[in-house]
Amino acid sequence: MYLKQRGHFSKVSWRRLICNNNGLPKWIFIMFLAAHRRLQTRDRLRRWGCVEDDTCLLCNTEVQTTDHLFFTCSFCAQIWTAMLEWMRIYRQVMTWEHELKWVEQRCRGRSANAEIYKMMLAGSIYYIWQERNARVFQATQRNAEIITRLLVQDLHCRGNVKQRLKGRLLELNYYPNVH
Numbered sequence: 001m002y003l004k005q006r007g008h009f010s011k012v013s014w015r016r017l018i019c020n021n022n023g024l025p026k027w028i029f030i031m032f033l034a035a036h037r038r039l040q041t042r043d044r045l046r047r048w049g050c051v052e053d054d055t056c057l058l059c060n061t062e063v064q065t066t067d068h069l070f071f072t073c074s075f076c077a078q079i080w081t082a083m084l085e086w087m088r089i090y091r092q093v094m095t096w097e098h099e100l101k102w103v104e105q106r107c108r109g110r111s112a113n114a115e116i117y118k119m120m121l122a123g124s125i126y127y128i129w130q131e132r133n134a135r136v137f138q139a140t141q142r143n144a145e146i147i148t149r150l151l152v153q154d155l156h157c158r159g160n161v162k163q164r165l166k167g168r169l170l171e172l173n174y175y176p177n178v179h
Helices: 002-006 025-035 042-047 066-072 074-086 096-106 112-138 144-159 163-171
Strands: none
Touching: 025 112, 066 074, 066 096, 066 112, 074 112, 074 144, 096 112, 112 144, 112 163, 144 163
C-alpha cells in the first residue's frame, strides 16, 4: 500500500552524501542547498539585479557560480587539495558532477574512510560558504590554512563520537599542509 502511494521517483545521485552523514546538520544543509543549486551565489544575485559585480570574492578572477565557488576557485582548490591529501586521496580536485560520481563509486559502504570523506566534503563546502559570507558581510578574511585547521578540528570532534571512526581519525591526527 505504502509503495503505491509513494510513487516512482528516481533517486538522486547525491542522496548518499546527505543521508546518514555524520557531519553537523548545518554542514549537511549547506551541501543540500548546493546540490539543488539554491545557494545565493553572485551569478544568481546578478541575474536577479541584486548585485552588479558577479566576480568571486575568494579568487577575484572568475564569475562566482556554485561549481566555481566550491571546486574550481584557486582559493578553494587549496583547501580541497589539502583535505584530500590529509585523507590520503591523491587525485585532482574535480567539478561538482565528477565529485558526485567519484563519491558514488568509492564511498558506498559504511567504512570509516567513506564516512569521514562524506563528513569532510560537507564540512569543506560549509567552511568555504562561511568564508565567502564573511568576506561579503563582515569584510574579514581567513587564509586556507586556518580554514583547513578548523575543519580538521571539527572532523575530529564530530568523528570521535562514533567508535568505528576513532581508529581512522587517530591515523589522521595532524593538520594538512596547504600549498
